[in-house]
Amino acid sequence: xxxxxxxxxxxxxxxxxxxxxxxxxxxxxxxxxxxxxxxxxxxxxxxxxxxxxxxxxxxxxxxxxxxxxxxxxxxxxxxxxxxxxxxxxxxxxxxxxxxxxxxxxxxxxxxxxxxxxxxxxxxxxxxxxxxxxxxxxxxxxxxxxxxxxxxxxxxxxxxxxxxxxxxxxxxxxx
Ligand code: CO
Numbered sequence: 074x075x076x077x078x079x080x081x082x083x084x085x086x087x088x089x090x091x092x093x094x095x096x097x098x099x100x101x102x103x104x105x106x107x108x109x110x111x112x113x114x115x116x117x118x119x120x121x122x123x124x125x126x127x128x129x130x131x132x133x134x135x136x137x138x139x140x141x142x143x144x145x146x147x148x149x150x151x152x153x154x155x156x157x158x159x160x161x162x163x164x165x166x167x168x169x170x171x172x173x174x175x176x177x178x179x180x181x182x183x184x185x186x187x188x189x190x191x192x193x194x195x196x197x198x199x200x201x202x203x204x205x206x207x208x209x210x211x212x213x214x215x216x217x218x219x220x221x222x223x224x225x226x227x228x229x230x231x232x233x234x235x236x237x238x239x240x241x242x243x244x245x246x247x
Contacts, residue, residue, distance in 0.1 A: 075111045076107070076111050077111055077112050077115050078112045078127070079127070080121075080125055080126060080169060081124070081125055081126065081127050082169050082241075083169060083220075083235055084238055084239030084240070084241075084243065087124050087127050087128075088125065088213070088216065088218060089216040090124060090216055091214070091215055092122075092124055092128075092129045092131045092213075092215075093129055094131050094150050095132060095150055095188070098191055098192035102132070102190055103190050105123070105132060106132065106134060108126075109121050109126060109132070109133075109134045110145070112126060114140070118139075118168050119136055119137055119202075119206050120134065120136070120206040120207075120210045121133065121134050121210075122213030125169050131214050132147075132148070132149050132214075133207075133210040133211075133213070134147060134148070135148060135203070135207060135210060137202045137203050147189050148185075148187045148207070149189065149190065150188050151186070151187040151210075151211055152185070152187070153183050153185055153207075153208070153211060154184045154186055155183070155184045156180035156183045157181050158180070159180065159181045159182070160178050160179060160180050160181060161181050162178040165205070165209060165219045166219075167220075169213075169218065170218060170219070170220055170235075170238065171238070172234065173220060175219070175220070175227045176224070176227070177209075177223065178222070179208050180208070181201065181204065182199065182200045182204055183199055183204045183208060184196070184197070185198075
């Protein structure tokens with residue numbers, strides 16, 4: 074059975090908190106990753122970070138090809154060790170900021186160290202879409218949202234929409 078978690082949206086304070094490093098690679102972590110995967114797939118996303126489901130931990134699920142088990146990554150305690158000088162500006166969206174899209178400039182290639190669900194260390198060079206998704210999710214783990222990285226003009230344009238999102242957040246009493 075699918076175990077769908079509630080996705081927190083703009084205005085929820087948990088999205089602004091720094092996630093804590095994972096120290097115990099136990100059954101609870103595996104369960105969390107499985108629930109996050111189900112939640113990401115149900116929402117048709119390509120990435121989901123633990124703060125987006127209300128959990129302040131350095132945990133993310135990434136899949137640039139939704140549904141393809143070969144491209145699925147469970148990322149725990151990621152560290153970006155380097156990135157290319159070459160950048161590109163590509164439109165992004167976020168499950169936590171519904172109905173907002175905008176171009177974000179990011180390095181095209183990154184090098185990443187992370188652990189998997191069993192605590193095993195991995196090193197990965199990622200380019201293009203995968204590199205972009207990973208950077209977007211690492212931002213979430215540090216309390217940063219893609220809207221923070223939009224141009225000043227674009228941020229001005231979406232100000233009203235963000236206010237609306239934050240207000241509906243308050244009405245839900247969180
Ligand atoms: Co996001």
